[in-house]
Each structure stands twice: as structure tokens, then as C-alpha cells.
Amino acid sequence: MRNYTDERKKELREVICNQCGRTFQAENGIVKEDCIHMDIVFGYFNSRDGMNHHFDLCEACYEKMIRAFRIPVTEEEETELL
Ligand SMILES: [Zn+2]
Structure with missing residues (x-):
């Protein structure tokens, strides 16, 4: 998940890995470690039709996820x- 310094989401404050909870602080709106941000828009034939999912994963959790494929x-x- 992404937390911003204000409600208008102008400047990124931190990114938290949705899988493990590790927190990455941003400096001047930039996180200097690799986090994977996912935006998923579910389409008409999906049971989540009309929903969007947004989440972030740290690199270690991303690697763990794709190794399970x-x-x-x-x-x-x-x-x-x-
Ligand atoms: Zn993680």
C-alpha cells in the first residue's frame, strides 16, 4: 500500500509491502528500493467486475510469488x- 503526505496524493511518504508489511520510506517522494506496484482492473467476465485492486510487494515477496507459479x-x- 502507498501512503502519501497529503490527501491529494501529491507526494509519496512510504510504501508498505502488502504481503510482509515491510515499510519503505520515501525521500522527496521517491522510494529508493525496488517495490512492485500492481493496479488490477477486473473486467466484465470476472466475478470482481467493476472493481480495481491496488497493492505493493517488496522484491522478496514478488520473487516468492512468481516462484510459486x-x-x-x-x-x-x-x-x-x-
Ligand atoms: Zn514483502
Whole structure:
């Protein structure tokens, strides 16, 4: 989850891993550790139709999640890093 310094969500204060609860403090609105932010919009044929889910995972929890997949993730090298 993401916590901001104000209600208008202008500046990120911290990111908390939804899986393990580890907290990452932001400096000037930037978290300097890798956290994975997920925004999921459920479509018409899903039982959660009309819902959005947002969550954050630390890198360790993300690795644990994808290692549990029966089929590995598709991996490609990114040439332009953000
Ligand atoms: Zn975690």
C-alpha cells in the first residue's frame, strides 16, 4: 500500500509491502528500493467486475510469488529503464 503526505496524493511518504508489511520510506517522494506496484482492473467476465485492486510487494515477496507459479513468467530485457 502507498501512503502519501497529503490527501491529494501529491507526494509519496512510504510504501508498505502488502504481503510482509515491510515499510519503505520515501525521500522527496521517491522510494529508493525496488517495490512492485500492481493496479488490477477486473473486467466484465470476472466475478470482481467493476472493481480495481491496488497493492505493493517488496522484491522478496514478488520473487516468492512468481516462484510459486507452475509456468514461469515471461521475461524480457528492458532497454529503457525508468
Ligand atoms: Zn514483502
